Each structure stands twice: as C-alpha cells, then as structure tokens.
Amino acid sequence: MANLKLQQLTKVYNKNEIAVKDFNLDIKDKEFIVFVGPSGCGKSTILRMVAGLEDITHGELFIDNQKMNDVSSKDRDIAMVFQNYALYPHMTVYQNMAFGLKMRKQTKTEIERRVNEAAAILGLKPFLHRKPAALSGGQRQRVALGRAIVRDANVFLMDEPLSSLDAKLRVQMRSEIISLHSRLQTTTIYVTHDQTEAMTMATRLVVLNHGQIQQIGTPKEVYEQP
Ligand code: ADP
Numbered sequence: 001m002a003n004l005k006l007q008q009l010t011k012v013y014n015k016n017e018i019a020v021k022d023f024n025l026d027i028k029d030k031e032f033i034v035f036v037g038p039s040g041c042g043k044s045t046i047l048r049m050v051a052g053l054e055d056i057t058h059g060e061l062f063i064d065n066q067k068m069n070d071v072s073s074k075d076r077d078i079a080m081v082f083q084n085y086a087l088y089p090h091m092t093v094y095q096n097m098a099f100g101l102k103m104r105k106q107t108k109t110e111i112e113r114r115v116n117e118a119a120a121i122l123g124l125k126p127f128l129h130r131k132p133a134a135l136s137g138g139q140r141q142r143v144a145l146g147r148a149i150v151r152d153a154n155v156f157l158m159d160e161p162l163s164s165l166d167a168k169l170r171v172q173m174r175s176e177i178i179s180l181h182s183r184l185q186t187t188t189i190y191v192t193h194d195q196t197e198a199m200t201m202a203t204r205l206v207v208l209n210h211g212q213i214q215q216i217g218t219p220k221e222v223y224e225q226p
C-alpha cells in the first residue's frame with residue numbers, strides 16, 4: 001500500500017541547470033504511472049529523487065503522508081529496476097536476487113522463501129545457479145525484476161527497463177510486467193521514451209517536457225487530445 005505525493009518538486013544541477021521545475025503529482029495506491037518524453041526532459045531525475053538517489057533542490061516528497069526528503073535511500077520502501085540490469089556478474093541468479101535481502105539482515109529461511117517465490121513467478125527456477133553471463137537478455141531482465149520483487153517493497157520505480165532488449169522481447173516483457181503488476185498491485189512509476197510502451201502499460205500517463213508536465217491522463221485521454 002503506497003500513495004505518493006510529489007509537491008513542487010524541483011531539481012537544479014550545478015546551481016543553474018533546471019532539470020525539473022515545480023513538478024506536482026499525486027499517485028494513488030496501485031497505480032501504474034508512466035513518464036514519457038524526450039531524452040533530457042527530467043524523467044530519470046524525478047525517479048532518482050523519489051528513490052532518494054538524488055537530493056531534492058526544492059519541494060517535497062511524501063509517501064503515505066510521511067515526508068521523505070531527508071529519509072535515506074535504503075530506508076525508503078522502494079525497489080528500483082534499471083535499464084542496464086545492474087546484475088552482479090560474479091554472483092549466481094539466486095545470489096543476485098538474495099543480495100538486497102541479505103543486506104537487510106533477513107533470515108536465510110525468509111530469503112529462500114522470497115527468492116524461490118519470485119523465481120517461480122518469473123520462470124527463473126531452472127536458472128538459479130547460473131551466472132548472468134549464461135543468461136539471455138530477457139532472462140537477465142527477469143532477474144533484475146526478481147531483485148525488485150523479493151524486496152516486497154511498496155513502490156516500484158522502473159527506469160527504461162526494456163530499452164536494451166530487442167523489439168520482440170520488449171513486447172513480451174511488456175506484457176510480463178503488466179501481469180506482474182496485476183498480480184502484485186505495487187504502486188509503480190515506469191519511465192520510457194517509447195510511446196507504444198507508454199500507451200499499452202500506463203493506468204495514467206505523464207508527458208514531460210523540459211522538466212514540467214505537458215499532459216497528464218489515461219493513455220486514451222492523452223493520445224486522443226487534439
Ligand atoms: P531523462 O531521464 O528524461 O532523459 P534526465 O533526468 O536524465 O532526463 O535529465 C534531465 C536534465 O538534467 C538534462 O538536461 C540532463 O542533462 C541534466 N542532468 C541529469 N543528470 C545530471 C547530473 N548528474 N548533473 C548535471 N546535469 C544532469
């Protein structure tokens with residue numbers, strides 16, 4: 001369960017480069033919000049501020065009415081999936097998925113339960129002992145998703161998670177992520193520059209331009225506007 005409130009969120013890099021300006025957005029529990037817009041419009045910056053990986057210059061971020069600005073990244077109940085997977089090459093699939101839980105001092109039994117459950121959902125059970133180099137692109141992306149799922153976080157942030165996959169796999173993983181969301185119902189912000197992804201995946205779509213909201217609504221509302 002998580003509601004997010006982004007209030008007048010602003011990011012200024014190097015004292016005068018405004019990347020995000022007075023960005024306001026209320027995200028309701030279970031929503032799948034997609035940020036779409038050209039490269040450089042501020043999508044990743046907003047995601048990183050929500051994740052706590054980037055300081056907020058002005059404005060406020062609330063999760064379930066709690067102000068998060070000064071809460072460190074590791075204390076936010078958020079799991080993030082990146083474009084380049086960021087898997088550890090020397091670890092097996094199991095160890096990659098277990099790593100974040102180990103860091104958070106979960107018991108071995110709990111780690112095994114969660115990793116096996118996520119592996120079952122994602123079809124990764126046969127690959128648990130393999131290293132990332134021995135996996136296909138789609139399987140690696142599933143491991144990256146698995147690492148987020150095992151955290152059992154209240155918020156998912158996904159930054160162009162499919163953009164390094166080929167077109168066919170992208171379409172397949174798109175529907176896998178949609179069914180994952182209908183199953184887990186985790187509040188999600190998904191960043192892409194791909195309009196088809198935005199249109200097919202979003203419950204609500206935010207079109208960004210120069211760090212501000214240009215359009216917002218359901219995919220139908222946004223794409224049918226003149
Ligand atoms: P997007 O994700 O939409 O491509 P970004 O959030 O990455 O956009 O970037 C928004 C703007 O902020 C761009 O002008 C980019 O050059 C700038 N920017 C992003 N990260 C940094 C950084 N670490 N230092 C300085 N400028 C940055």
Ligand code: ADP
Pocket residue numbers: 092093094095112116128129
């Ligand atoms: P290593 O080969 O270095 O032991 P593994 O990935 O095989 O690395 O396993 C690391 C730990 O996780 C081991 O303690 C192992 O028992 C446990 N483990 C690995 N795979 C599973 C699994 N499918 N279910 C439960 N525990 C597992």
